[in-house]
Amino acid sequence: MRINRRKFLKITGVAALGLIAESKLDMLSKFDLTEALPEEKKALEAEQWGMAIDLGKCGDECRDCIEACHKVHNVPAFDNPKDEIFWLRTIGFEEAFPEQAHEFVKKGLAHKPVLTLCNHCRNPPCVKVCPTQATWLREDGIVMMDMHRCIGCRYCMAACPYGARSFNWRDPRPLIKEIDPEFPTRGKGVVEKCNFCAERLAIGKIPACVEACKGALIFGDLEDPNSEVRKALESSYSIRRKPGLGTEPKVYYIIRGE
Amino acid sequence: MMYDAKWIVSGLIVFLCLVTLPLWYTAAAGGLGYKAEPKIITEEKKCIEPAQFMRGEHMVLLNKWRDTVVRDGERIYVASDGEIYSMSLTKECMRCHSNKEEFCDVCHNYVGVVSPYCWDCHTYQGGVKK
Numbered sequence A: 001m002r003i004n005r006r007k008f009l010k011i012t013g014v015a016a017l018g019l020i021a022e023s024k025l026d027m028l029s030k031f032d033l034t035e036a037l038p039e040e041k042k043a044l045e046a047e048q049w050g051m052a053i054d055l056g057k058c059g060d061e062c063r064d065c066i067e068a069c070h071k072v073h074n075v076p077a078f079d080n081p082k083d084e085i086f087w088l089r090t091i092g093f094e095e096a097f098p099e100q101a102h103e104f105v106k107k108g109l110a111h112k113p114v115l116t117l118c119n120h121c122r123n124p125p126c127v128k129v130c131p132t133q134a135t136w137l138r139e140d141g142i143v144m145m146d147m148h149r150c151i152g153c154r155y156c157m158a159a160c161p162y163g164a165r166s167f168n169w170r171d172p173r174p175l176i177k178e179i180d181p182e183f184p185t186r187g188k189g190v191v192e193k194c195n196f197c198a199e200r201l202a203i204g205k206i207p208a209c210v211e212a213c214k215g216a217l218i219f220g221d222l223e224d225p226n227s228e229v230r231k232a233l234e235s236s237y238s239i240r241r242k243p244g245l246g247t248e249p250k251v252y253y254i255i256r257g258e
Numbered sequence B: 001m002m003y004d005a006k007w008i009v010s011g012l013i014v015f016l017c018l019v020t021l022p023l024w025y026t027a028a029a030g031g032l033g034y035k036a037e038p039k040i041i042t043e044e045k046k047c048i049e050p051a052q053f054m055r056g057e058h059m060v061l062l063n064k065w066r067d068t069v070v071r072d073g074e075r076i077y078v079a080s081d082g083e084i085y086s087m088s089l090t091k092e093c094m095r096c097h098s099n100k101e102e103f104c105d106v107c108h109n110y111v112g113v114v115s116p117y118c119w120d121c122h123t124y125q126g127g128v129k130k
Helices: A005-035 A064-072 A125-129 A155-159 A208-212 A228-235 B005-019 B021-028 B051-072 B089-096 B100-110
Strands: A049-054 A089-092 A113-116 A135-137 A143-145 A217-221 A237-239 A251-255 B076-078 B084-086
Touching: A049 A228, A064 A208, A125 A135, A125 A155, A208 A217, A217 A228, A228 A251, B005 B021, B051 B089, B084 B089
Parallel strands: A049 A251
Antiparallel strands: A049 A217, A089 A113, A135 A143, A237 A251, B076 B084
């Protein structure tokens, strides 16, 4: 084919147009990604997710948060404590705060059941020891689990100073009251724990425990000075579990003075 | 001339018969020419990607979805035709192919890739709209 000057100009012109159009299309598709979703389904985002648990408001008998969490996450209910799986659970004050507990501790606090969950530490020891990076620290501060990668070595359980993780010694499915297909169950041989409802945050919902709770659980962005959780922490005295270990937990416990 | 030819040749014939026994067995049972035919029950007009691609690459796509959702927290899939889907085995794939036994298992059993681990944890029964 002989290319004369006119043909050459035509071809380069069309090619240039094509290149411009492609880059514009690219931009369009990126634009669509965020715009395509309805407002209420957009992901909730934060620099550092964190939680405050108001022990003054948290009822000793109430189990609403635990039940809500375990229901949406298909957590089985084993009778044998050796097989127990939990994302949230209550333990005694002395056990939760061994450094703060003493024989004359405030009345009502000494034996108070304290709600515990994964602390989503800023400096998580579980993440350091995981040989497969099945557990890792997300940029938004959530210590996440990838069940696909977990090989069940339980190093993370040994490393976690809060006992926040449980191991599936048995197939959990037969003991799940009602399987919610929205969230996978686990298989035998993996470790599991609270994930701050990462799957719910991704579709614009707050964590299930916070939704079920009547005001004792406050969730939000710790880096945002106007967030509810920051305001709650600034206006009351709060403690963290085993702060001396340097894990920097992001779950805070509000202690009321009265 | 080969030594002990009659033993060697007859041994080889017996060996070949034994090795190909599964084929003769299938032929005798009338199973030759069997073709796995997954049943599609959806009323949707098209899959997220062309059927040819899905047949060959669905496992690659699912692995990619898994990593993208879990590791990167990205949940929106832009198909090659620009359509937008959510990267979810249970919410997207099973929305149409809720008949796992007739759709997934038919081929998986046929080629002997029995049950990948997906269903040890992910669920599809009930709760999934057809």
